[in-house]
Amino acid sequence: MSQQTLTRIFEPFFTTKSHKGNGIGLWISRGIVDRHHGLLTVRSRSAAERSGTVFAFFLPFNATARN
Template identity: 60%
Template sequence: MKTGGRLLIRTRDTCLWKSNTPGVRITIADTGHGMNQAVRERIFEPFYTTKGINGTGLGLWISSGIVSKHHGILQVRSSQAKNGGTVFSLFLPQEFKSM
């Protein structure tokens, strides 16, 4: 949020509604300018960055891999509307069962 804004971080105990899996949800939301659909579709790809020479494009790719290995879910939604912004939602199950 180059021009300022608001960043909200929330946590809560929850269950996935489809499987009733208990866990924790961490939500990080901002009031920034948001991302267009083309960016949203690629942000979890390795080496994809919107930060030019200041980014490696590995952060979200590595994060999504870690979440996946723990049977979690990492999702994003974003809007470029006037009062838009971006929300990342991370669900981690209460118990990790190895395969």
């Protein structure tokens, strides 16, 4: 993923898939994680031998919380 794309991927309606995507998936995902006081991260690399993108999310754990 280019640096320019990385800076925009969590914007609503941003997509690189033209007509196949609507650009709200990552935006919604970040919103859900944010509401739970978590963290959604992304890293991307485009090297000849090793390229790819990794998303990770972290959610806080509260052992005393009950539903």
